[in-house]
Amino acid sequence: MIDVAQSHHALPQIKAERETTGLVIYRASRLEALLDPFRDLLAATWPEDPLTPQTVIAAHPGMKQWLTGALARRMGEAGIVANLDVVLPSTWIDRLAQSRLGAQAVSLPRWQRAHLRWNLHEWLGDVASVPGLDDPRIRRFLDPSLSAAERSRRRFQLADRLARLYSQYLVYRADWLDAWASGITHFATRNTRDPQLIATEAQLLAPLWRQAVADIGTYRSQVVADLIGTLNASSQGAASLPALHVFGASHLAPAELAMLRAYAKQALVALYLPDPCRDYWGVLGEGDAASWRTQEEVLIDEADGGDWWRSQGHELLARWGRLGQHFFAALADGDVREDIRHWRDTDDASPTNRLQRIQQSIRQVDEGLITPSADVAAEMRDASLRVHIAHTPQRELEILRDAMLDANERGITPGEMLVMAPDIRRYLPLIPALFGTPGDAREPLPYHLADVPMSRAHPLFAAFERWLALPASRVGVDDILDLMSMPEVARRFGLDAGGLEALNTLLEESRVAWSLDPTHRAGFGVPAIAENGFAWALDRMLAGYLMSDTAAEADVALRLPDDTELLPLSNILGDHADAVGALDALLQQVQRLTSHADVVMPASQWAQFFREISERVLRIDRSDHDAREAWDALQRLIASLADETAGAGVDPELHFVVVVERLRDALAAVPERQPFLLGGATFSGMVPQRAIPFRFIAVLGLDDGVFPRNADHGGLDLMAKLRRLGDRDQRFDDRYLFLETVMSARDRLHLSYIGEGVRDGQARNPASPLAELAAVLSRADAAASEDMKKAVPWRVKHPLQPFDARYFDDGKDSDPRLFSYAARHAGMRATAHAPRIVEATRVESQLESHTTDTVLLDVFKSYWRDPAKDLLRRRMDISLDALEDTQLSAEEPLDARLSRFDSVARRLLFEGALGDADWWPEQAPDWLRLDGRLPAGQPGRDAWQHERELTRVVANALREQGAVDAASAERESLEIELSLPPGTGAERLLGRIDNLFPSPRGGLQLLNIALPRYDAKKDKWQDVELDFGKRVPAFIDWLAARLTLPVDLPLRCTFSTQTPDAWAAGLELADAAFRDGDLSRTELEQRLARLVTWWRSADRHPLRYFPRTSWAAWQAVQESDLDVASVVRKTWASSDYKTGERDFAPGYAAMLAGDDAFAIGSPALGELQEFARDLAATLHVGFGAGQ
Structure with missing residues (x-):
């Protein structure tokens, strides 16, 4: 503002x-x-x-x-x-x-849409009772063969749509309503031959309106007409x-x-x-107003409800300004005492930037004023009007935040900033993550939200909405966990943070997927089995709780009196016991709610039912003022169901789905009295007639198909086809709103859209008003010079990632339109020039890159296994957890192969296969057979056979290497606490190594399980490639253990491959050299220190290490006839036959690397090759790098 x-x-x-x-x-x-x-x-x-x-x-x-x-x-x-x-x-x-x-006149209760729709709902339920109501589409739409739920939903939706149309006609088509009320059924369509429109009027709209007038009485347009008549009659020419x-x-x-x-x-x-133009533009010099009106009406009729074109002397006015032009033309139709233009609009001062040129050209109706000077560099620096192309809504907000911080540095305060979006709901979940808590004055950019749906106004509403959605869902494990994680629900069922964590653990261990019980499951057209449902999981939990004090053997099934088997969960104590109780209580309420999914009751009884449900499943913090207000608002919302119908004089029998839809619609609506200007920056929707001036205005989400917005009238709205001068239309409203937005920005106008697909890289079109603005700007650039045309200085195509090097490049050829205030991202670009961060320390503190004195062994190794995930998640707080394959699944197992994330084969190895050369059980153990991991039927048997064969292959491979025998299958642990050499930035390495086993050849061995893959074409098991991601963590364990164990105790490193690994054999030679004194402790410490130093500096070299691609690069270097760049690209990028490392799920590598494909001659490829050589040399202790 x-x-x-x-x-x-x-x-x-x-x-x-x-x-x-x-x-x-x-x-x-x-x-x-x-x-x-x-x-x-x-x-x-x-x-x-x-x-x-x-x-x-x-x-x-x-x-x-x-x-x-x-x-x-x-x-x-x-x-x-x-x-x-x-x-x-x-x-x-x-x-x-x-x-x-x-x-x-306006607030006639029964004519308001909220009440009128219930009367219409009643009449649509008894079509025969309404004389003349004979539209065949009603019979088809409300087909008796439909399910009761679907037919009820359709009836309510039709009633609501008709109520909305009548509300519109009360304002814009009073003559139609008057004719219908008097019994004329062929009035609106008297000048058309369209049979569909004629039938809609005569057989639907007119009969229903006549019924409404007979039942309700006087309506708005009648009162308004009487009022106008009264004012005109009492006029005496004096005030x-x-x-x-x-x-x-x-x-x-x-x-x-x-x-x-x-x-x-x-x-x-x-x-x-x-008024955007300084001159009268109702007709813009096209002759007298009467002739212009006649011509415009002809164009409207010819358009037949569509758009039409009429030159206005300025293309943007012609395309955006129709609503305003009709309004100003209507003003000119009557007597006007005075029409005064403000003197500032006659000022012909030369505009100084791009935004001013656009505004002045509209003001003077002269497109030539848009043409820039020939100074391309100056135009590139001009931030007054820019169109930003992003890949995702989150990137739009990140780009916006930098633009707002830049504007703030130049004296524009947050209170002078407005951010709008055609669909603001798309951005509401993301805004707090980037801008902090709304209303918090401590944030760099304090802000508040306007035009927020009720469901987003307080977590209580979101929790209630989640409950409403449950009966129509499969009731998946994620549904229940998300629901219980909501504070109002957790408080109601008595769970604190520890209880929620325990519940998450229980649900994961129980392997529950979805469904309340077999009956509920059968309702979705699948077999009524108990496994992986909540009743089954709860039985396992309760059995575990009851047996927690017994001496029963863990992982052994119970046989119940009905001869069914049940595998109890273990350790149901403390928080876990509380979590079981809370889950049981919650599921009872879910069952109660879902049991009403096919119930029909009067609206008043439904209001009472949901009031009781809300009290049983939600509890607020009574000391929280906002929570109390939200609770009162929720109770009013529930009560409004009965209030609306009572206001219409009915208490209709409603199906459950209608009630839920009505409540969810109310939650999705924006409260009428929601405040707009509360201080700080304002984030809001795009609301017509909100032409309020701000120094900085941003419009996000200007995507094709999103803006202008289209109202769906379902073929029932006669106004959509039979248009008049001065009508409101969503498309015209939005176009004029865009014009008002352009004219309301005083210093900066920031426009953005999703212009490139994040997955396919394909270009996406902008919204048509933005495309029209771009076309005008492009013509102006072409008129200035060829260089300006090529530069396109107002269009900014942004990289996929916010940490792209281009944001921090301050060289002479850098793009002044790309900059960042994120200091933590600048730290990732050690090779960039000085970061272009203006006063960044005032905005965001520098990332603390592992400055602690202690290095944790597991954290240290996790980087070498998955560097992209470590950098993004641990160091930059960017998580893709929701996409991880290891998350709780709402799908029961169906595949005949278990996920490689499951540790079944590893457990089978250590629980019997390694110690028994004849191991070959016919049936899976209870802990596997009954824990919900195996699919039902033949797929489950096939999965067990696969795991059994995999286990035997690995066990045999280890035996052939002489790595195990019956006495060496007992696992040992080793605590690690090592001092690190100076220069690493840390003092000690702490952790524990758990994969130590006695070696049949004496001493200890580090056993690294690398599961082979079955090649169906060759009908054989193939060893997986031991790339850096497997070798470096194994080497770290070997170094840490070797430096901790007594010098004279042998330490070996073994991989479970069918072909013995030469590198692991080399470590055995190095171990012998160390014990003999030929390899010094200092040498091993230096190698460990090197790895620690590289790890600590990884955020400044994010692209130098990707385990599989780096390994491929190093191997290619060993072969002189191989093209390293080609090998790297084949390993990095996906093909039709394999998934490249860049595209490994859930997507950390692709996110970190962005568009970089390690092209020939690129700095990234050079750094990757060089680091691969250095890393390989570090791993090869005591023998040549080529061995």
């Missing part, structure tokens, strides 16, 4: 006759310029009674909030703003009707009513404008209108 304060001065003294009447229009292309005439005319029309308020009509709630604050700032410290009654148009009309007619001020309107319905004209016959009516 811009600052409208000015220097102190006395309130102007204006003499005016209070008897003045008529319509006075003040226009300005800058809304704030209208404040001076508004202030002056308020002073001139002050009522004789100082206690009488002056009435001001604001165009919309946001304008109302802005106007009172802006006027107060305009008055300065010496002035005051008091006794102003700022209302919306509907409120003013109702008050006037009440005072003149003793009746309401007899108080002056009226209308501020900020860019559209008025015909009846509202007629009301103002009638009122203006008895009072002064002043309209303060934002």
Whole structure:
């Protein structure tokens, strides 16, 4: 929001006759310029009674909030703003009707959509009771062969849609309604031959309206017509009513404008209108207004409900300005006492930047003013108007945040910033992650949210919405866990943080997937089995709890009296026991809710039912004021179901799905009285007529198909086809809103859209208004010079990742449009020039890159296994956990192969296969057979056979290497606490090694299990490749253990490959050399230190190490006839036959590397090769790197 304060001065003294009447229009292309005439005319029309308020009509709630604050700032410290009654148009009309007619006009309860739809719902349920209601589409839409739930849902949706149409007609088609009410059923379509439109009027809309009028009575347009007639009849040519001020309107319905004209016959009516053009543009020099109107009506008729084109002297005005043009043309149709343009609009001062050029060209209707100078460098630096192309909504917000911080550095405060989006809901979950908590003044960019759906206003609403969704869902494990994780639900069922963690563990260990019980499962058309359902899992938990004090053997099944087998879960104690109780209580409520999924009850009983449900499943913190308000609002929302139907005079029998849809619609709606300007930056939806000036305006999500928004009328809306001058249309509203947005930005306009697919890299189109702006800017660039045309300085195509090196490149050829305030990302680019971070330390602290004195062994090794995940998740807090294959699954096992993430083969090895050369059990052990891991039937038997064969292959491979015997199958652990050499930045290495086993040849061995893969084509088991991701962690374990164990104790390193590994054999030679004194301790410490140093500096060299690709690069270097770059690309990128390392799930490598493909000659490829050589040399202790 811009600052409208000015220097102190006395309130102007204006003499005016209070008897003045008529319509006075003040226009300005800058809304704030209208404040001076508004202030002056308020002073001139002050009522004789100082206690009488002056009435001001604001165009919309946001304008109302802005106007009172802006006027107060305009008055300065010496002035005051008091006794102003700022209302919306509907409120003013109702008050006037009440005072003149003793009746309401707008707020007639039963004609409001929320009530009218229930009457329509009743009539649609008994079509025969409505004379003339004979549209065959109703019979098809409400086909009796449909399920009761679907038919009920459709009936409610149709009633709601019809109520919305009638509400629109009450404002814009009063003549249609009057004709229908009088029995004329062929009125709206009298000039068309379209049989579908004629039938819609005669067989649907007219009969239902006639029934509504007969049942309800007088409606809005009748009252408004009577009120206009009363005002016109009482007009005496002198002022007899108080002056009226209308501020900020860019559209008025015909009846509202007629009301103002009638009122203006008895009072002064002043309209303060934002007008993008300095000249009258209702017809723009096309002749007289009557001829223009006739031609426009012809174009509308020919368009047949579609769009039409008419040149306006400026392409952007022609494409965006139709709503405003019709409004200003309508104003010119009647008497106007004065029409005054603000003097600033006649100022022809040369614009100084791109935004000003666009605005001035619209203001003067001259596209030539957009052409830039020939200075390409200056245009590249011009941040006044830029179009940003991003890959994802999150990237849009990251780009926006940098742009806002940059604007803030240049004196634009957060309170002078507005961020809008056609679909703001798309961004609501992401905004707090990047901008912090709304309303927190400690954030670098304090902000608040407007136009937020009720469900997003407080977690309580989201929790209730989750409950509403359960009956239609499969009730998956993720549904229950997410639900219980909500504070209001966890509080109700008595779970704290420890209990929630215990519940997560229980659900994971139980392997529950979905369904309440076999009956619930069968409802989805699948076999009614108990396994992997909640009842089955809960039985396992309860059995484990009851047996927790017994001496029963773990992992052994119980046989129940009905001869079924059950595998109890172990260790159900403490928090785990509490979690079982909470889960049982929650599932009882889920069962109660789902049991009503096919119930039909009166609306009043449903309101009582959901009130009880809310009390049983939700509990707020009573000490929290916001929570108490949210609870009261939720109870009002539930009660409104009964209130609405009672207001319509009915208590309809409703199916459960209708009630849920009604409640969810209410939660998705934006509360009418939601505040707009609360301080700090404002994030909001794109709301028509919100032309409020801000120094910085951003519009996100300007994607093709998203904006302009299209209203779905389902073929029932006659207005969509039979259009008139002055009609409202979502498409025209949005286009004019875009025009108002462009004209309302004072310093910077930031526009962005998803312009490239994040997965396929394909270009995506922008929204049509943005494409039209881009086309105009491109023509202007081409007119300036060929270099300008090529540069496209206003369009910024952003990299996929926020840590891309281009954001931190400050070289002479760097792009000034790409910059970042994220200091932690700059730390990842050691080879970049000085980071372009303006005062970054004021915004974001530098990443603390592992500055602790202690290196944890597991953390250290995790980087070498998966460096991309370690860098993004651990060091940059970017998580893809939701995409991990190891997450809780809501799908029961179906495949005849177990996931490689499962440790079945490893457990089978150590529980029998290694110690028994004849191991070959016919049946899977209880812990595998009954724990829900194996699929049912033949797939389960096949999975067991596969795991059994895999286990035997690995056991035999280890025996052939002489690595195990019956006495060496006992695992040992070794605690590690080593001092690290100076220069590593850390003092010690701490951890524990658990894969130590006695060696049949004496001493200990590190046993590294590398499971082979079965090659079906060759019908044999193939060893997996031991790349750096497997070798480096094994080497770290070997170094740590070797430096910890007694010098004379042999230590071997063994991999479970069918072919003995030469590198592991080399470590055995190095171990012998160490014990003989030929290999020094210092040498081993230096190699460990080197690995630690590389690990600690990894965030500054993010692309130098990827385990599989680096290994391929090193191997290629050993073969002189191999093209290293080609080998690297084949390993890194995916093909039709294999998945490249870049595309390994869940996507950390692709996210870290971005577009980099290690092309020939690229710095990334060179660094990757060099590091692979250094790493291989470090791993080869005591023998040549080529061995």
